[in-house]
Amino acid sequence: xxxxxxxxxxxxxxxxxxxxxxxxxxxxxxxxxxxxxxxxxxxxxxxxxxxxxxxxxxxxxxxxxxxxxxxxxxxxxxxxxxxxxxxxxxxxxxxxxxxxxxxxxxxxxxxxxxxxxxxxxxxxxxxxxxxxxxxxxxxxxxxxxxxxxxxxxxxxxxxxxxxxxxxxxxxxxxxxxxxxxxxxxxxxxxxxxxxxxxxxxxxxxxxxxxxxxxxxxxxxxxxxxxxxxxxxxxxxxxxxxxxxxx
Amino acid sequence: xxxxxxxxxxxxxxxxxxxxxxxxxxxxxxxxxxxxxxxxxxxxxxxxxxxxxxxxxxxxxxxxxxxxxxxxxxxxxxxxxxxxxxxxxxxxxxxxxxxxxxxxxxxxxxx
Numbered sequence: 001x002x003x004x005x006x007x008x009x010x011x012x013x014x015x016x017x018x019x020x021x022x023x024x025x026x027x028x029x030x031x032x033x034x035x036x037x038x039x040x041x042x043x044x045x046x047x048x049x050x051x052x053x054x055x056x057x058x059x060x061x062x063x064x065x066x067x068x069x070x071x072x073x074x075x076x077x078x079x080x081x082x083x084x085x086x087x088x089x090x091x092x093x094x095x096x097x098x099x100x101x102x103x104x105x106x107x108x109x110x111x112x113x114x115x116x117x118x119x120x121x122x123x124x125x126x127x128x129x130x131x132x133x134x135x136x137x138x139x140x141x142x143x144x145x146x147x148x149x150x151x152x153x154x155x156x157x158x159x160x161x162x163x164x165x166x167x168x169x170x171x172x173x174x175x176x177x178x179x180x181x182x183x184x185x186x187x188x189x190x191x192x193x194x195x196x197x198x199x200x201x202x203x204x205x206x207x208x209x210x211x212x213x214x215x216x217x218x219x220x221x222x223x224x225x226x227x228x229x230x231x232x233x234x235x236x237x238x239x240x241x242x243x244x245x246x
Numbered sequence: 247x248x249x250x251x252x253x254x255x256x257x258x259x260x261x262x263x264x265x266x267x268x269x270x271x272x273x274x275x276x277x278x279x280x281x282x283x284x285x286x287x288x289x290x291x292x293x294x295x296x297x298x299x300x301x302x303x304x305x306x307x308x309x310x311x312x313x314x315x316x317x318x319x320x321x322x323x324x325x326x327x328x329x330x331x332x333x334x335x336x337x338x339x340x341x342x343x344x345x346x347x348x349x350x351x352x353x354x355x356x357x
Contacts, residue, residue, distance in 0.1 A: 074299050136299060136323065167301045168280030 001233060004214045007031065007207055008040035008065060009079060009154065009180060009198035012049040016110035016130055019203050023119045024053040026204045028060050034208035038063030038219035042079055042154075044129040045070055045099055047092040048114050051085055056117055063219025068092060069154055070144075071130070072137040077154035077161040079180065080144040083220050091147040098133040137167065138174055150221040152178045155200060157187055177228040182210070184238035194228035197238035213237045247271055247355060249313055252292065253338065256350055258315065261322065261337040262330050269312040269336075274351050276344050280305050287311055292351065294344050298322035303329040312336055317344045 010031075013022045031039050039062055041053045050066045057064040066088035070078045082088040103126055104112050112125040133140070144151035156163040156179050163170065163179075170176075170189040178196045179186055186195045197210040215235040216223040227234035250267040253260060260267065272290035277283040278297050287293055289310030295302065298316050303326065306314050313336040316322060322330075322337060330337045340347060 074297060138300070138325070165279055165281045167299060168284050168305055169301065171299065171301055172304075 001215050001217060002037075004037045004063060004216060004219055005035065005239070006038040006040075006063070006212050006214055006219065007034075007036050007199050007201070007210075008038070008067065008081065008152075008196070008212065009042050009069070009200045010039055010207060011043055011069075011200070011202050012041055012053065013111070013113045013115060014043045014046060014049045014125060014129070015202065016044075016104060016106070016112050016128070017202050020111065020113060021204055022202065023115055024049070024056050024117055025119065027053055027207065028056045028062065030204040030207040031057070031062060032060055036062070036208050036211065038065070038214075039207075040065035040067040040079075040081060042067040042069040044068075045092075045095065045131070045133060046112075046125055046129050047088050048123075048125060050088060052115070052117050054085065065219060065221065070095065070135075070140055071132045071161065072135055072140045073132055074137050074166050075132055075161055076137050076163050076166045078137065078140050078144070079152040079154045080147075081150040081152065081221050081224075082148065083222075087148045091144065091149060094143070094147070095133055095135065096127075098135050099127055099129070100131050100134070102128045102131060104128040137163075138171055141174055141176075150177065150224060152176065152180055152196060154180050155182055156190075157181050157183060177225045178236070181238070184240055192229070194236040195238055196236065197240060209241045211239045213239055249292070249336065252351065252354060255354055256340070256347065259339040261316070261339050262327060262335070265331075265336040266334075267313075267336060271313070271355070273355065274348065276348050284309060294347050294351075296320055296344065298326055300326045300329050302326065303333050303335050306335045307333050313338055315340065315347060317342060317347055 066082040114123040176193040201207040216227040274292045275287040287309040319341040
């Protein structure tokens with residue numbers, strides 16, 4: 001077993017709300033300097049940046065999960081994690097047509113930039129990514145599992161785009177292994193799910209402000225599920241950086 | 247005003263047929279954040295929303311609402327419809343917006 005400090009909710013410059021400074025190199029450098037062991041890239045409704053960051057993260061010795069932050073019809077944010085790039089891309093391809101055709105307007109929403117490892121711009125995502133898929137929350141959870149991924153509701157206790165605010169309570173029959181929280185403590189209704197914390201970083205300096213310390217064998221979704229159940233000494237612990245008051 | 251009369255005057259679709267539409271509507275509440283509706287809606291209100299996730303049924307039950315008007319032509323799936331039927335919650339539909347429906351309902355209830 002290893003103690004793996006993980007920050008599994010990080011946006012890149014592809015997310016319109018993410019700063020251009022969130023280049024693959026900047027993300028990996030910030031994670032290494034914060035002594036983080038594993039990261040996941042979770043841009044809104046898109047995976048166009050995961051492979052470039054994965055390549056740099058893996059060569060820097062970090063664990064890496066391929067991810068996405070989906071926005072369901074009810075404006076709920078749902079994280080999806082995969083061990084491999086191909087499955088993650090298959091899910092992204094499957095939902096792209098469910099994203100409205102509204103074009104991004106960089107003046108109002110920010111740019112949606114795709115860059116390579118050297119920070120050269122290689123493309124722009126034309127559709128506005130911070131928008132709701134034509135897909136209900138329960139269906140989205142099932143779809144992530146169907147594609148072999150791990151669904152984790154994002155910032156469930158946040159006012160904006162959080163599960164509790166948007167849907168009032170956890171829908172009956174929808175079960176999670178892990179759920180992300182801002183405080184480290186899950187609201188009622190999550191059953192046996194373990195609480196997870198992550199930075200939801202949109203700027204490099206935010207990386208690592210909230211992390212989850214997994215005691216498990218490696219950074220993979222199967223190990224995360226085992227850790228959420230506390231199997232064979234595995235565990236999940238939330239860590240929130242203390243804020244400097246001055 | 248009786249719900250049946252509102253359905254008639256506003257030409258609403260009854261999405262849960264065989265519902266008992268005789269109940270009295272005393273007011274209405276508009277909202278799409280279910281947590282907020284849980285806190286604010288009152289018994290006797292007609293709830294006007296774009297939401298059609300199955301959780302709307304439990305929100306209606308807990309707050310003592312009899313009916314939910316789903317606007318903008320959005321349509322609930324089987325799970326939501328079944329839960330509504332089982333829970334005795336009436337689901338109504340219209341292609342009009344929440345603004346139009348709230349305005350017309352406000353006029354009706356003020357008469």
